Amino acid sequence: MSAFPANPVCWSFVAVELDRQAGQLRLRRGLISLAPELMPPQSCPARIAGPAPAAGTPAAPAALAWQWAQSMPLAQLRALQQRDCRVDAWLRFARAPSVQDDLATDARFGPPGGVNFSTLSMAPGASAGRCTFAVPGWGYPRGDVLGLNAHTGQ
Incomplete structure (x- = not known):
């Protein structure tokens, strides 16, 4: 969350x-909106509000407005992590990993398929196997999503 x-x-x-x-x-x-009677979420600044609620989005309390939703198979993300060293390294940073088309984006910073500082291009023919560059020894913040032990990242 961010204000x-x-x-x-x-x-x-x-x-x-x-x-x-x-x-x-x-x-x-x-x-x-923490004060929906004074400022409903639809009146919040556009930069934070993003797009209008998507069609078919479930009804929400007056204080809440859904902007978008994405579902993706866990198997897809896990396969990418296993076959592409860059995705594996990126998943040591991403806390809300989104994959759409040939882009991986941390959804904290933009919508699925959007481009921002967290976006990784996964164009066809991308590297596979072991990375030839240094990868930080960080754990995976979403080890639960990857099917890894959440405490050790293994």
Whole structure:
């Protein structure tokens, strides 16, 4: 969650939902107003509000507006992590990993398929196997999504 600097009533957030039974990762971005009677979420500054709520988005309390949702198979993300060393390294940073088309983006910083400082291009013919560059020894913040032990990243 993060507040809009000029308006601390408006907060943007990304919900990360793991459905192990369905084998899906679901990401949803929303906007919360701490004072919806004074400033409903739809009146929050556009920069934080992002796009209008998507069609078919479930109804929300007056203080909450959903902006977008994405579901993706866990198997897809896990396969990318195993076959592409760059994706594996990127997953040591991404806390809300989103993959769409040939782009991996941390959804905390933009919508699926959007380009920002966290975006990794996975164009066809990308590197596979071991990375030839140094990869930090960080654990995986979403080891649960990757099917790894959440405490050790292994």
